[in-house]
Amino acid sequence: MSKTHFDREHHVKKATDVGDPQCFKGEAGPAKFKVGDRVRVRDLPSLFYSRTMVYTRGAECTIAELVYESPPAEDEAWDNCDNPEWFYSVIFHQKDLWPEYPEAYADDTLETELSERWLEAV
Amino acid sequence: MAEKHKAAPMVDEISDFEVLEIAVRELAIEKGLFTAEDHQLWSEYMETVGPLPAARLVAKAWLDPEFKKLAVTDGVKASLEVGINWITDMPSHFGTPSDYCNLRVMEDTPTLKHVVVCTLCSCYPRPILGQSPEWYRTPNYRRRIVRWPRQVLSEFGLTLPEEVEVRVEDSNQKSRFIVLPVRPEGTEGWSEDQLAEIVTRDCLIGVAVPKPGKTATDKRPVHPAINPVDH
Amino acid sequence: MTPERKKVMQHINIGCQLQPALHVPQHAPFPDLIDNAHFRAYTRAVHDVGGEPDVPIQWEEKEEEVWEHNTFITCEVLAWRGVWNAEERRRRQNVDVGQTQYLGLSYYGRWLLTAARILVDKQYITNSELSDKMHEVKKRYE
Numbered sequence: 160m161s162k163t164h165f166d167r168e169h170h171v172k173k174a175t176d177v178g179d180p181q182c183f184k185g186e187a188g189p190a191k192f193k194v195g196d197r198v199r200v201r202d203l204p205s206l207f208y209s210r211t212m213v214y215t216r217g218a219e220c221t222i223a224e225l226v227y228e229s230p231p232a233e234d235e236a237w238d239n240c241d242n243p244e245w246f247y248s249v250i251f252h253q254k255d256l257w258p259e260y261p262e263a264y265a266d267d268t269l270e271t272e273l274s275e276r277w278l279e280a281v
Numbered sequence: 282m283a284e285k286h287k288a289a290p291m292v293d294e295i296s297d298f299e300v301l302e303i304a305v306r307e308l309a310i311e312k313g314l315f316t317a318e319d320h321q322l323w324s325e326y327m328e329t330v331g332p333l334p335a336a337r338l339v340a341k342a343w344l345d346p347e348f349k350k351l352a353v354t355d356g357v358k359a360s361l362e363v364g365i366n367w368i369t370d371m372p373s374h375f376g377t378p379s380d381y382c383n384l385r386v387m388e389d390t391p392t393l394k395h396v397v398v399c400t401l402c403s404c405y406p407r408p409i410l411g412q413s414p415e416w417y418r419t420p421n422y423r424r425r426i427v428r429w430p431r432q433v434l435s436e437f438g439l440t441l442p443e444e445v446e447v448r449v450e451d452s453n454q455k456s457r458f459i460v461l462p463v464r465p466e467g468t469e470g471w472s473e474d475q476l477a478e479i480v481t482r483d484c485l486i487g488v489a490v491p492k493p494g495k496t497a498t499d500k501r502p503v504h505p506a507i508n509p510v511d512h
Numbered sequence: 513m514t515p516e517r518k519k520v521m522q523h524i525n526i527g528c529q530l531q532p533a534l535h536v537p538q539h540a541p542f543p544d545l546i547d548n549a550h551f552r553a554y555t556r557a558v559h560d561v562g563g564e565p566d567v568p569i570q571w572e573e574k575e576e577e578v579w580e581h582n583t584f585i586t587c588e589v590l591a592w593r594g595v596w597n598a599e600e601r602r603r604r605q606n607v608d609v610g611q612t613q614y615l616g617l618s619y620y621g622r623w624l625l626t627a628a629r630i631l632v633d634k635q636y637i638t639n640s641e642l643s644d645k646m647h648e649v650k651k652r653y654e
Contacts, residue, residue: 162635163634163635165594165595165634166594167593167594167595168594169594170375170594170597171373171375171592171594174375174376175373175374175375176368176369176374176375177368177375178357178367178368178375178376178381178382179375179376179381179382179455180381180382180383180455181368181382182375205557206555207557207603207607208557208603208607209557209560210401210453210454211453212400212401212451212453212560212562212563213556213560213562213563214400214427214428214560214562214563226383226385226456227383227455227456229454229455232454232599235597235599235600236599236600236602236603237600237603238596238597238600246454246455248385248456250448253430253449256427256428256563257428257563260428263443264431264443264447266444266446267430267431267446267447267448268446268447268448268449269427269448269449269450269451270448270449270450270451271450271451271452271453272453272454272455272456273454274454295650295653296579298577298579298620298621298624299577299578299579300646300649300650300653301624301625301628301646302579302582302583302586302624303579303649304628304642304645304646304649305583305586305624305627305628305631306582306586307645307649308631308636308637308641308642308645309586309590309595309631309636312631312636312637314590314593314595314631314636315589315590315592315593319589319592319593320582320585320586320589323585323588323589323592324581324582324585327581327584327585372592373592377588378588378591378592378597378598378601379587379588379591379598379601381598398562400560400561400562401559401560401561401562401602401606402559402602402606403619412576414573415572415573415574416571416572416573418619419569420561420564420566420615421566421567421569422571423561423562424561424562424563424564424565424566425566427562427563428562428563432568436568436571437571451562501570501571501572501573502570502572502573503572503573503574503575504572504573504574504575505575506574506575506576506577506578506580507577508577508578508579509575509576509577509578510575510576510577510578510580510581
């Protein structure tokens with residue numbers, strides 16, 4: 160029968176004593192966005208897996224922090240670590256996410272992390 | 282071998298879950314994917330984790346403004362000062378596979394309250410906070426806290442005025458979060474130990490705030506296990 | 513709670529389950545009958561529950577089962593030893609399992625099923641070996 164070989168060593172070689180996501184530092188190239196930028200979450204087709212929650216799609220948010228470089232979860236979920244990208248911490252106004260969010264709490268926010276492929280400039 | 286591995290279910294009482302767990306572990310060992318010693322070592326590491334280091338991190342931050350600055354800019358470095366190394370404490374020496382190595386400490390202010398959730402699964406900062414509570418893992422908490430945070434917080438006994446911005450942290454990628462609550466009134470002159478005592482696990486998740494005299498999480502029903510882990 | 517109050521709460525809990533429902537069973541319909549909104553629903557990532565309406569419940573803690581603890585350790589050690597990474601595990605455990613198992617099987621039930629599945633999918637064991645081992649383990653406790 161045919162048998163696939165899986166490399167069980169690649170992560171331990173890369174990340175031992177370095178940590179994850181530290182081990183991807185420097186691999187993503189220049190970041191497209193900076194702190195303070197207004198961006199919108201793209202509603203890309205995400206057929207089998209995504210860690211960009213549907214409730215964020217199409218909504219506008221502000222870049223709060225450049226947090227780290229890492230392969231996007233959509234690819235890391237198949238052990239593909241070839242194309243790390245920048246991950247951003249972004250902040251939404253709750254009233255922009257939920258139509259019924261009470262006006263009394265108009266200052267409430269939600270923060271989450273999204274990778275660069277999911278964001279576009281507003 | 283740990284008691285945990287030897288705990289044999291009684292005749293008639295073994296569940297399909299228990300059968301499968303034993304089968305998977307034995308097959309993995311037979312095929313050389315890991316050793317029984319590996320399993321034991323990781324189990325022993327998990328016995329060392331709990332919420333006390335995170336509580337001490339908060340107490341230290343309350344007492345030392347410079348440390349607080351470090352905590353909110355570099356959570357991994359700050360963790361070292363409470364004896365937690367996110368990279369090398371565990372047998373892998375590259376962090377835990379599930380918790381990674383990017384702690385973010387979220388500072389509450391009198392006008393900003395953080396609360397943490399992982400809507401997609403139940404990501405949690407285990408190396409510094411221990412295992413997640415059952416309610417944190419429920420679809421219910423994960424569905425509702427992002428959209429109706431104030432309602433859910435009120436169910437935990439926490440009501441916040443309109444002037445306070447409630448910020449939900451959806452912990453959906455590689456960062457892991459603890460909340461650095463506002464130091465409460467009535468703690469002037471307290472030692473680090475005294476302060477750490479009132480920073481409960483629920484305060485670090487953000488569903489409670491620290492109060493003088495309150496050193497334990499609220500009592501909730503505990504769903505019993507059929508064959509519980511001994512502690 | 514007095515026995516009388518217990519009966520009252522039980523009645524409320526059972527009563528609210530009696531609700532009319534219009535089910536639309538599906539037996540592999542023609543694709544032209546499936547609009548894009550339903551295509552998206554059927555192909556949704558089931559773990560993505562943020563914002564779905566739900567009702568207040570009693571928040572509970574839970575004692576951990578021995579098998580749950582061992583399952584957690586097995587999953588982490590499989591990742592330590594490079595059989596998978598945590599993201600592969602999550603994808604399989606929280607999405608690939610599908611809607612019914614996602615909500616039906618219990619939290620650690622999914623971790624466990626997924627650990628068994630990775631061993632077979634990556635050909636470290638055969639499906640038959642898994643069956644034989646489960647059978648053998650079961651017999652030990654008869």
